[in-house]
Amino acid sequence: MDNTSKNIAIRIKNVTCSYGGKPAVRNASLDVPQNSICAFIGPSGCGKTTLLRSVNRLNDLTEGFALSGSIEINGENIYGNDAASHVEALRRNIGMIFQQPNPLPTGILKNMYMPIKAHYTGEKKYFYEKAVEKLKTAGLYDEIEHRLDRTALSLSGGQQQRLCIARALMLEPKIMLFDEPCSALDPIATYKIEDMLLELKKERTMIIVTHNMEQARRVSDYTAFFYQGEIVEAGRTNDVFFNPKTELLDQYIRGRFS
Amino acid sequence: MPIKQKNHRASDLAGTAYAHISAAIIVCVFAFMLIVILRYGFGALSLRFLIEEPDPSALGASKGGILTPLIGTVVLTLIGILIAFPFALATAIYLGFYAKKGGFNTLVKGAVDILSGVPTVVIALFALLVFTLPQFGFFSVMIEGVEGTNRAYGKSFLVAGITMAIMILPFVIKSMEEALKAVPASYMDASLALGATKWRTIRKVILGAARDGLTTGVILGMGRIVGDTAIVWLTLGGSIRMTGRKPWYAPENWLSTLKNGGSTLTSYIYYASPAGEGNQFDVAFGASLVLIAIILLLNLAATLIGKAGAHKNG
Ligand SMILES: Nc1ncnc2c1ncn2[C@@H]1O[C@H](COP(=O)(O)OP(=O)(O)OP(=O)(O)O)[C@@H](O)[C@H]1O
Ligand SMILES: [Mg+2]
Numbered sequence: 001m002d003n004t005s006k007n008i009a010i011r012i013k014n015v016t017c018s019y020g021g022k023p024a025v026r027n028a029s030l031d032v033p034q035n036s037i038c039a040f041i042g043p044s045g046c047g048k049t050t051l052l053r054s055v056n057r058l059n060d061l062t063e064g065f066a067l068s069g070s071i072e073i074n075g076e077n078i079y080g081n082d083a084a085s086h087v088e089a090l091r092r093n094i095g096m097i098f099q100q101p102n103p104l105p106t107g108i109l110k111n112m113y114m115p116i117k118a119h120y121t122g123e124k125k126y127f128y129e130k131a132v133e134k135l136k137t138a139g140l141y142d143e144i145e146h147r148l149d150r151t152a153l154s155l156s157g158g159q160q161q162r163l164c165i166a167r168a169l170m171l172e173p174k175i176m177l178f179d180e181p182c183s184a185l186d187p188i189a190t191y192k193i194e195d196m197l198l199e200l201k202k203e204r205t206m207i208i209v210t211h212n213m214e215q216a217r218r219v220s221d222y223t224a225f226f227y228q229g230e231i232v233e234a235g236r237t238n239d240v241f242f243n244p245k246t247e248l249l250d251q252y253i254r255g256r257f258s
Numbered sequence: 259m260p261i262k263q264k265n266h267r268a269s270d271l272a273g274t275a276y277a278h279i280s281a282a283i284i285v286c287v288f289a290f291m292l293i294v295i296l297r298y299g300f301g302a303l304s305l306r307f308l309i310e311e312p313d314p315s316a317l318g319a320s321k322g323g324i325l326t327p328l329i330g331t332v333v334l335t336l337i338g339i340l341i342a343f344p345f346a347l348a349t350a351i352y353l354g355f356y357a358k359k360g361g362f363n364t365l366v367k368g369a370v371d372i373l374s375g376v377p378t379v380v381i382a383l384f385a386l387l388v389f390t391l392p393q394f395g396f397f398s399v400m401i402e403g404v405e406g407t408n409r410a411y412g413k414s415f416l417v418a419g420i421t422m423a424i425m426i427l428p429f430v431i432k433s434m435e436e437a438l439k440a441v442p443a444s445y446m447d448a449s450l451a452l453g454a455t456k457w458r459t460i461r462k463v464i465l466g467a468a469r470d471g472l473t474t475g476v477i478l479g480m481g482r483i484v485g486d487t488a489i490v491w492l493t494l495g496g497s498i499r500m501t502g503r504k505p506w507y508a509p510e511n512w513l514s515t516l517k518n519g520g521s522t523l524t525s526y527i528y529y530a531s532p533a534g535e536g537n538q539f540d541v542a543f544g545a546s547l548v549l550i551a552i553i554l555l556l557n558l559a560a561t562l563i564g565k566a567g568a569h570k571n572g
Contacts, residue, residue, distance in 0.1 A: 100444055
C-alpha cells in the first residue's frame with residue numbers, strides 16, 4: 001500500500017485483541033489510504049468484526065476485551081486517550097453499519113434526528129432538511145417520502161439498512177465502517193447499497209467486512225485477508241484477487257473453504 | 259418365550275385417571291370458592307358499601323362500608339410503588355449495564371435473591387424494630403403520656419409503605435432486569451456507534467424500548483402490595499378506621515393521616531372475619547370480592563401491556 005503516511009486515514013499497527021484472555025486478533029497491521037474502500041475478507045470467526053469494532057472503540061464496553069498496539073486515525077492514536085468524551089467524539093466521526101439493520105423502534109424521521117439531537121441543538125427546519133438530504137443520498141427518500149412518520153420497523157430490510165446509512169451520514173463522518181452490510185439483503189438491495197458505497201467513497205474512507213468475494217472485488221480498492229486472527233495478506237484488491245501470494249488465500253478465493 | 263411384551267394398559271389407565279381427577283378436584287375447589295365468594299360477597303356489595311366508612315362499633319350487623327380500607331389499600335400501594343420504583347429501576351440498570359462480573363455484583367444479586375425469599379411477616383417485624391426507634395419518629399408518631407418511654411409508635415401508612423417497598427423490591431428488580439435484558443443489543447450498538455454517551459443510550463433508547471416490560475414489573479409489584487396482610491397488620495396497626503386527625507380526608511390532615519394507622523382491604527377482611535372482631539362473613543366476602551377485582555384488573559393490565567408490546571415488536 002501507499003507509504004506516504006500523509007494519505008493514510010486509518011493506520012492499524014501491531015494490534016492484538018482478546019476476549020477474556022482468548023486472542024481474537026493477532027498482531028494485525030494495515031494502512032487504509034484516504035478516500036478508498038478496504039475490504040476485510042476471511043472465514044468465519046477469524047477476527048474481522050473484532051478488528052472493525054476496534055476502529056471506533058465499540059468493543060470497549062465488551063467485558064473482558066483487551067487491545068494492545070495502536071490504531072491511528074489521521075495520525076492520532078485513538079487508544080491514547082481513554083476519556084469517555086474522547087471516545088464518544090471518535091464514534092461521532094465514524095459511521096458504523098451493522099450486519100443486521102438496526103433502526104430504533106421509533107419513527108423514520110426520529111431515527112434520523114437521533115444522532116444529531118444528541119449532540120446539537122438547532123432549528124427543526126435545519127434538522128429536517130438535513131434528514132431529507134441524507135435520505136436522498138441513501139436513495140431512500142423517493143420510496144418513503146409519504147411515510148416519514150411511520151415506524152422504521154415498517155420498512156423492508158434493504159430500506160432499513162439504507163436508513164441506517166442515512167442516519168450515520170447525519171453526523172458527516174469521514175470514515176465509515178460496514179460489517180457485512182448486505183448479508184441480510186437480496187441482490188437488488190445489495191446492488192443499491194454497493195452503488196451508494198462507490199458514491200460515498202469520493203470523500204470518505206471506508207472499511208467493509210464481507211463474505212461475498214464478488215462484492216469485495218466490485219467495491220474495494222484494497223483487500224485484507226484474515227485467517228485465524230491474523231492478516232495473512234493485504235494489498236490492492238486486484239493484486240490480492242489475481243496474484244495471491246499465499247496458498248491459503250488462493251484456496252479461499254477459489255472457494256475451497258469459507 | 260424368553261421375552262414378553264409388557265402390558266402398559268393398566269398403568270396408562272391409572273395415570274390418565276389420576277391426571278383427570280386431579281384437574282377435576284382443582285376445578286371443583288375453585289368453583290366452590292367462587293360460588294361462596296360471589297354468594298356472600300354480592301349480597302354485601304352496593305354503592306353504599308364502597309363509599310361509607312366502616313363502623314366497627316355496630317355489633318354484629320353489617321353496618322358501614324369499606325371506604326377507608328379501600329383508600330388505605332390505594333394509598334399504601336401508591337406509597338410502596340413510588341418508593342420502590344426508582345430504587346428498583348436504578349438497581350436493574352446497574353445490574354444490567356454497569357456491574358462487572360463477580361464481587362459487588364454477586365453480592366447485590368445474592369441480596370435480591372435472599373430478600374425475595376424472606377416471609378413478609380419477618381420484613382414487617384424488622385420494620386417495626388427500626389421504626390419504633392425515636393430517631394424515626396417522623397414516619398409515625400411518638401408515644402406520649404407513658405412515663406419513661408421514648409419510642410415511636412412505629413405504625414403508619416408511611417412506615418407500612420416503606421416496608422411494602424422493601425418487600426416488593428426484589429420482584430420488581432428481577433422483572434425490570436428481565437425487561438432490560440430483552441432489549442436487543444443492536445439498539446445499544448446503534449446508539450453508541452453514533453457517539454451517544456452510555457447514560458443517554460440507556461435513558462433514551464433502552465428504557466424506551468423496555469417500557470412495556472418495566473411497566474409490567476411495576477404492576478406486578480403493586481399486585482403484591484395489594485394482597486399482602488402481614489405487613490399491614492404489623493406496621494399499619496389493627497385499627498379499622500383512620501387513626502390520624504379527623505377528618506382524615508381534609509388536606510390539612512393528610513400528613514397526620516399518613517403518619518398514623520388505618521386499614522386496608524386485607525386487614526379489614528381479617529377484622530370482619532370470625533378470626534377477628536366481627537363475625538360477618540358477608541362483609542368480609544364483599545371486601546374480598548373488591549380485593550380480587552383489583553388484583554384481576556392489575557393482572558389484566560399487565561397482560562394487555564405485554565400483548566401490546568409483543569404486537570408492536572412483532
Ligand atoms: N463478545 C465476544 N466475547 C468473546 N469472544 C468473542 C466475542 N466476539 C467475538 N469473539 C470471538 O473472537 C473471535 C473472532 O470473532 P469475530 O466476530 O471478530 O469474527 P468474524 O471474522 O467477524 O466472523 P464472522 O465472519 O462469522 O462474522 C471468534 O473466535 C469469536 O468467538
Ligand atoms: Mg463478523
